[in-house]
Amino acid sequence: MSFLEVLYFIVPTSIAYAAPLILTAIGGVFSERSGVVNIGLEGLMVMGAFIGIVFNLAYADVFGSWTPWIALLVAMLVSAIFSILHAIASVSFRADQVVSGVAINMLGIAIALFSVKMMFGKGQTDFIQKKIPRINIPILQDIPVIGPMFFKSVYGTSVLAIVVAVIAWFVIYKTPFGLRLRSVGEHPMAADTMGINVTKIRYTAVILSGGLAGIGGAIYSQTMTGDFGHATINGQGFMALAAMIFGKWHPIGAMGAALFFGFAQALAISAGSIDLIKNIPTVYFHILPYVLTILALAGFIGKANAPKANGIPYIKGSR
Amino acid sequence: MSNRVIKILVPAISIILGLLVGAVVMLFSGYDPVAGYIALWNGIFGDSYAIGETIRQISPYILAGLAVAFAFRTGLFNIGVEGQLMVGWFASAYVGAAFELPMYIHLPFALLAAALAGALWGLVPGILKATLRVHEVIVTIMMNYVALHVVNALIKTVSGGSYKTDKIQPTASLRSEFLSNLTDYSTLHFGIFVALAMVIVMWFILEKTKTGFELKSVGFNQNASHYSGMNVNKNIILSMVISGAFAGLGGAMEGLGTFGSMTNQGGFTGIGFDGIAVALLGANSPLGVIFGASLFGSLKYGANNMPNAASIPLEIVSIVIALIIFFVACGYIIRVALERLNKKKEAK
Numbered sequence: 001m002s003f004l005e006v007l008y009f010i011v012p013t014s015i016a017y018a019a020p021l022i023l024t025a026i027g028g029v030f031s032e033r034s035g036v037v038n039i040g041l042e043g044l045m046v047m048g049a050f051i052g053i054v055f056n057l058a059y060a061d062v063f064g065s066w067t068p069w070i071a072l073l074v075a076m077l078v079s080a081i082f083s084i085l086h087a088i089a090s091v092s093f094r095a096d097q098v099v100s101g102v103a104i105n106m107l108g109i110a111i112a113l114f115s116v117k118m119m120f121g122k123g124q125t126d127f128i129q130k131k132i133p134r135i136n137i138p139i140l141q142d143i144p145v146i147g148p149m150f151f152k153s154v155y156g157t158s159v160l161a162i163v164v165a166v167i168a169w170f171v172i173y174k175t176p177f178g179l180r181l182r183s184v185g186e187h188p189m190a191a192d193t194m195g196i197n198v199t200k201i202r203y204t205a206v207i208l209s210g211g212l213a214g215i216g217g218a219i220y221s222q223t224m225t226g227d228f229g230h231a232t233i234n235g236q237g238f239m240a241l242a243a244m245i246f247g248k249w250h251p252i253g254a255m256g257a258a259l260f261f262g263f264a265q266a267l268a269i270s271a272g273s274i275d276l277i278k279n280i281p282t283v284y285f286h287i288l289p290y291v292l293t294i295l296a297l298a299g300f301i302g303k304a305n306a307p308k309a310n311g312i313p314y315i316k317g318s319r
Numbered sequence: 320m321s322n323r324v325i326k327i328l329v330p331a332i333s334i335i336l337g338l339l340v341g342a343v344v345m346l347f348s349g350y351d352p353v354a355g356y357i358a359l360w361n362g363i364f365g366d367s368y369a370i371g372e373t374i375r376q377i378s379p380y381i382l383a384g385l386a387v388a389f390a391f392r393t394g395l396f397n398i399g400v401e402g403q404l405m406v407g408w409f410a411s412a413y414v415g416a417a418f419e420l421p422m423y424i425h426l427p428f429a430l431l432a433a434a435l436a437g438a439l440w441g442l443v444p445g446i447l448k449a450t451l452r453v454h455e456v457i458v459t460i461m462m463n464y465v466a467l468h469v470v471n472a473l474i475k476t477v478s479g480g481s482y483k484t485d486k487i488q489p490t491a492s493l494r495s496e497f498l499s500n501l502t503d504y505s506t507l508h509f510g511i512f513v514a515l516a517m518v519i520v521m522w523f524i525l526e527k528t529k530t531g532f533e534l535k536s537v538g539f540n541q542n543a544s545h546y547s548g549m550n551v552n553k554n555i556i557l558s559m560v561i562s563g564a565f566a567g568l569g570g571a572m573e574g575l576g577t578f579g580s581m582t583n584q585g586g587f588t589g590i591g592f593d594g595i596a597v598a599l600l601g602a603n604s605p606l607g608v609i610f611g612a613s614l615f616g617s618l619k620y621g622a623n624n625m626p627n628a629a630s631i632p633l634e635i636v637s638i639v640i641a642l643i644i645f646f647v648a649c650g651y652i653i654r655v656a657l658e659r660l661n662k663k664k665e666a667k
Contacts, residue, residue: 039398039456039460085645089645089648089649092652093648093649093651093652094651094652095648095649095650095651096648098396098398098456099595099599099644099647099648100645100648100649102398102592102595102644103641103642103644103645103648104645105592106592106637106640106641106644107638107641107642107645109637110634110637110638110640110641111638113632113634113637114344114348114632114634114635114637114638117632117634118348118632230586231585231586234585234586235464235467238460238461238464239464241457241460242457242461245457281472283468283469283471283472286468287464287465287468287469290461290462290464290465291461291465293457293461294443294447294453294458294461294462297447297453297454297457297458298447298451298453299451299453306454
């Protein structure tokens with residue numbers, strides 16, 4: 001493959017892999033900005049991926065080409081409801097948020113697999129017929145070089161992910177809700193003194209993260225795998241968590257990191273056909289996102305500061 | 320109610336709640352919960368074969384639980400047990416297959432290799448925590464994925480492109496004809512004794528040595544430990560290394576005992592994550608870990624009987640386990656409820 005051909009393949013694939021990560025990572029940004037650690041992103045994504053596929057299979061005849069999009073909405077709803085468990089545990093019941101997150105991850109995969117076995121009598125679902133379609137964006141696709149790279153046969157969901165990232169940035173930094181969200185995550189007692197309802201903000205943030213992770217999971221299953229089984233979401237949630245940290249708890253940063261992780265995944269699957277990197281074992285691309293995150297945390301790639309009250313339950317009246 | 324009673328009651332109530340919600344789930348999915356739990360019970364204790372397999376399943380859980388509990392006692396949260404267990408499994412399988420040595424050297428060597436590999440995987444988050452204050456939770460999670468991919472790549476390399484390592488030499492095996500015959504030819508192996516020995520080792524380190532005292536002290540209060548002249552950073556690293564070594568030995572249970580080799584892993588074994596629950600249920604004490612591991616090992620193995628005997632998907636047990644962890648995490652609210660109940664009783 002020539003260099004340009006490689007780019008024409010790698011760039012769209014990277015963006016396709018990045019889209020679910022972007023949405024889920026932004027969900028994580030909301031949750032952690034409010035001070036609730038959300039290790040449960042993986043489980044929430046699993047739930048979304050599962051619901052997306054099941055809904056798609058069940059209603060493909062009813063909704064036709066709209067099916068995958070409506071499936072995204074349903075997955076968002078179900079995962080948002082599922083995430084309330086994490087909110088109750090970590091906000092109201094003062095649970096250890098990491099333990100609760102681990103429970104959410106295990107619960108998500110267990111419920112999904114149990115249901116799949118019940119409904120299909122086997123370990124994975126059937127394949128869906130209506131995948132999320134690739135589209136050509138008119139006019140823009142005709143721009144030389146850039147057109148075929150970014151605007152030809154892209155998934156609509158990739159556009160959605162980037163739009164959501166921009167909206168999230170606006171919400172977190174330019175609206176009263178965003179200000180409250182950040183203040184609750186930095187200093188809940190001060191926020192409480194100012195009359196901000198810490199509990200309400202944290203519940204909202206966790207539920208938002210559930211909804212976004214649900215969409216992320218449903219996008220992944222409806223674009224990449226086309227069915228749901230035990231290995232459909234294998235670490236995507238943790239990769240999103242990594243993107244969130246790598247992006248320094250900032251929506252646009254998280255998007256950048258997710259795009260880079262998508263690039264790493266695209267490289268891993270296409271490494272064999274690119275002369276320059278043909279001889280590098282793919283394992284290096286597989287571990288790249290995780291190693292980079294460790295390096296980022298260690299401060300080798302700029303200092304990343306988590307919200308100050310992250311992971312600490314807020315108890316009224318205590319200092 | 321004394322603090323001690325509550326400490327035992329919280330996990331007990333979590334288990335009961337988990338089983339209850341599991342029953343409700345079965346009921347709503349159109350299955351018979353009574354038949355389900357009878358099948359589970361028979362799967363665990365039904366015959367001597369089942370008992371043998373159950374004990375075999377408990378061994379890695381004990382070690383995974385010890386790993387989490389040990390780190391916990393020193394104020395660290397090791398979510399990386401899964402990855403440490405995997406590299407330990409691989410190291411044991413590799414050393415077991417690649418060398419030809421007399422048994423009394425080979426078996427300890429293979430076990431040591433597993434412990435060292437796990438310790439190495441724990442060393443990284445330990446050093447990062449001690450020197451740069453990087454939170455160990457995220458680093459250990461990332462190290463899990465690094466372990467998964469690296470181990471798979473290593474299996475491919477050492478086996479010359481295959482998906483499976485060579486079978487280990489009999490001199491490195493934990494297999495025991497005696498235990499197997501005793502339990503109607505189950506795959507029960509000597510690993511359970513290794514695991515129990517490690518329980519004593521953990522108890523000894525924590526309760527009987529100066530190092531153990533320092534480790535616990537750092538777990539209680541880093542500043543106080545620092546002012547009293549302890550080297551906090553050294554203790555943090557040491558704790559993660561010992562924790563990782565326990566986890567690595569857990570992997571050796573699979574490599575030298577149950578499977579005798581390592582196959583390409585499509586995902587995580589889950590033993591490491593269940594180890595978190597094992598430690599939580601066991602209140603992070605060595606003795607408690609035996610109890611927690613027995614519960615989880617039994618549930619996990621017994622579940623295999625549920626599809627056949629009651630045609631219920633075995634994933635129901637994963638739901639129950641996840642719920643138990645969830646309820647343990649919510650221990651605060653259970654404690655509050657217990658204290659209220661207690662006050663009412665006293666008022667009467």
